[in-house]
Amino acid sequence: MVPSSSAPPNGLRSVGSPVTGLAVFERRVLEPLATIVCVHGGLDRAGSFARLARRLEHFDIVAYDRRGYQGSRQLGPSNIGQHVEDLVALARRESSPVMVFGHSFGGLVALGAASADPDHVCQLVVYEAPLNWVLERDGVPPSIGGDPAKEAELFFKRMVSPAVWERLSPAERESRHLDGPALVADLAIVRSEIPFDVASIRVPTLYAYGEWERTPYYRSLTERLAELNPLIEGVALAAARHGAHLSHPDLVSELLEQTWGSRCASA
Numbered sequence: 667m668v669p670s671s672s673a674p675p676n677g678l679r680s681v682g683s684p685v686t687g688l689a690v691f692e693r694r695v696l697e698p699l700a701t702i703v704c705v706h707g708g709l710d711r712a713g714s715f716a717r718l719a720r721r722l723e724h725f726d727i728v729a730y731d732r733r734g735y736q737g738s739r740q741l742g743p744s745n746i747g748q749h750v751e752d753l754v755a756l757a758r759r760e761s762s763p764v765m766v767f768g769h770s771f772g773g774l775v776a777l778g779a780a781s782a783d784p785d786h787v788c789q790l791v792v793y794e795a796p797l798n799w800v801l802e803r804d805g806v807p808p809s810i811g812g813d814p815a816k817e818a819e820l821f822f823k824r825m826v827s828p829a830v831w832e833r834l835s836p837a838e839r840e841s842r843h844l845d846g847p848a849l850v851a852d853l854a855i856v857r858s859e860i861p862f863d864v865a866s867i868r869v870p871t872l873y874a875y876g877e878w879e880r881t882p883y884y885r886s887l888t889e890r891l892a893e894l895n896p897l898i899e900g901v902a903l904a905a906a907r908h909g910a911h912l913s914h915p916d917l918v919s920e921l922l923e924q925t926w927g928s929r930c931a932s933a
Contacts, residue, residue, distance in 0.1 A: 675713030677720050678729060684755040689737025690730040693719050700763040700789075700926055701726040703756055704911075707770025708852040709821050709845055711736040718767075718911050721919035725765075725926075728756060732775070734848025736841070743851035746861040750778040757786040765789040765926055767918075769911055771796065771852045773873075774861065780869040781862040789929050790871040791922055794884060794908055799860045800894070801887045803880075809853060814846030821849055825908060864894045871898045872925050874918075876906035 674680045678691035691712050702725045704715040712729035713736075719727040731738040732749060753775055757764045764787050768776030773795025780787050796803075809817065822842055823831050831839070855861065873891055875884035881902065888900025903921065906914045 675711075675716040675729070677716050678712070678727070683730070684759050685752050687738060687741045688730055688733070688752055690728065690756065692729070693727040695724065695726060698726040698762050699724045700765050701728060701760045702922060703753065703760075703764060703766045704729040705753060705766065705768040705772030705775050706732060706735070707768075707772045709735075709818055709825070709842060709849045710769070710772075711845075714769075714912055715767075717915040718919055718922075721915055722922060724923075726760075726762060728760075730756065732772070732848070734851065735845050739844065739848070743848045745851070746774065746778055746855050746859065749775045750782050753779040754783045754786060757783070760786075763788050765791065765922070767911075767922060768792045768795060770794055770908065771856065774856070777864070777867060777871070778862050780871065781866045784868045787869050789925065790867075790869050791874060791925055792871065793874045793910060793918070794876070794880075795873070796856045797864070797887060797891070798856060800864060801883070801890050803883050809850065809857070814850045815843035816846075817853070818842045818846035818849050821853075864891060864898070867895055867897060869897065870929065871895075872921075873898055873900045874910075874921060875900070875902055876908065876910055877902050877904050878907045880908075 674691055678693050681690050681692050683690040702722060704727065706712060706714055712731050715729045733741040733744040733752065766776040766787055773792030776790050776792050777795060780790055873888050875881065891898040903910055903914065903917050906917055911918050
């Protein structure tokens with residue numbers, strides 16, 4: 667068995683957490699424009715934001731392993747309310763303005779936090795967050811049930827590729843298997859819950875998505891979101907797919923910098 671890992675990702679250092687048991691990492695700079703708190707999606711971890719952090723030279727970066735994943739695995743799987751509370755706790759401890767970047771399920775957490783506690787987050791950027799209750803997406807696979815490790819493996823192969831799974835070491839595969847229960851909990855939320863009212867969000871939000879086979883769905887989703895809440899805008903990243911923060915960190919870092927720059931210009 668592979669133990670949960672709280673080793674600092676490359677370029678980030680492990681720090682104390684306002685939430686007991688939550689593995690938190692950061693990279694601080696002199697005179698930051700803001701703090702960007704990064705929230706990962708299903709079957710991911712804080713370390714996936716390391717490439718992004720290296721490119722954001724004017725921002726403090728905070729990333730963390732969500733409950734049930736990696737260094738926070740001992741906290742076990744959780745519901746959306748607890749994930750939101752964790753993010754709010756991290757945002758509240760910052761002295762500089764906070765922008766949240768949420769990838770996939772992490773975007774759902776970010777939107778929930780902005781709905782629950784808008785006073786501590788001043789800008790959101792979410793990437794392909796699953797908002798099935800706003801606009802249902804066809805082709806969402808049903809849960810296989812009863813085997814979280816297998817669910818994790820199938821999810822990885824579907825979202826990344828079978829070839830990459832085969833290249834993982836046995837330890838890396840087992841690490842994903844052990845994150846299976848947290849993934850199953852995430853997927854259950856996505857498939858069955860309405861965690862918050864989109865119209866209640868009072869934080870400027872940019873909903874970003876890639877240009878690939880799911881682009882028509884995400885374009886329609888952003889149009890619907892804008893109808894529900896004028897503070898939400900959409901943007902497509904050319905050539906990016908679902909894992910844009912890993913495959914296209916330059917594009918995502920530029921998007922975050924431009925979003926913050928635009929916010930400052932309009933403030």
